[in-house]
Amino acid sequence: MKVTAEQAGWLVDRSERIVRGRIRHRDKRTGAMVPGDLPATKEGNAYAIEVDDLERIPGWKVNPGRLAELAMHDSRTSEQLLARLQTLESELRSVKTRLHLLEARNRLPGALSGDSDGFGHLDVESSVPYPRRTREPDYAAPYVPVGVPAGARRMKEITDAHGISHATAKRSIQAGIVAAFTRPQPGRPGYVEYWFAPGQVGPALRVWRSRGIEMRDCPDCPHDHD
Helix, strand or coil: CEECHHHHHHHHCCCHHHHHHHHEEECCCCCCEEECCCCCEEECCEEEEEHHHHCCCCCCCCCHHHHHHHHHHHHHHHHHHHHHHHHHHHHHHHHHHHHHHHHHHHHCCCHHHCCCCCCCCCCCCCCCCCCCCCCCCCCCCCCCCCCCCCCCEEHHHHHHHHCCCHHHHHHHHHCCCCCCEEEECCCCCCCEEEEECCCCHHHHHHHHHHCCCCCCCCCCCCCCCC
């Protein structure tokens, strides 16, 4: 079973940055990027890592409960894709049948008048059942995080309001430069959300500003009490 770097970090209780450092890291003498001791393949912009290779790293142990949750999520996704494919195949067969009936009617003399030689009973519209698609709702119920302290704010909300790169903010949190906390993303095993507890927003903005990161003020600035 293959996982991403973020999912691998979740399985062995390490940050994504540490996992990526095991795959490739910068040589201190030459400054060049060199392979690490964790094998991985690049699939698009993400790394694919075999779960069995994670426990070959000294001190790393895969959490079996998290692995089972991740496998169950992947299995559900595969089942949904298979069900959707079967629906599309059924619709395609129905369309082909309707097309053949139309071609047959067009080839027969007098087919349009309804007095064809023995084929007037062919009803293109009613003889072939067409599967109906259930209309999906246009809205979703409001999402209220569970286990988040009162007054906490999601990191993306803060970075979007101040025009700060989401990736830059995430790296500063993973490096321990900015204080924040994480929680698992609902329905996405191995992925986490970054949140600021009350009192962490103001210090985070001051750290980013001191490092020369460009940002803009928002209606809630200066966040002295956030």
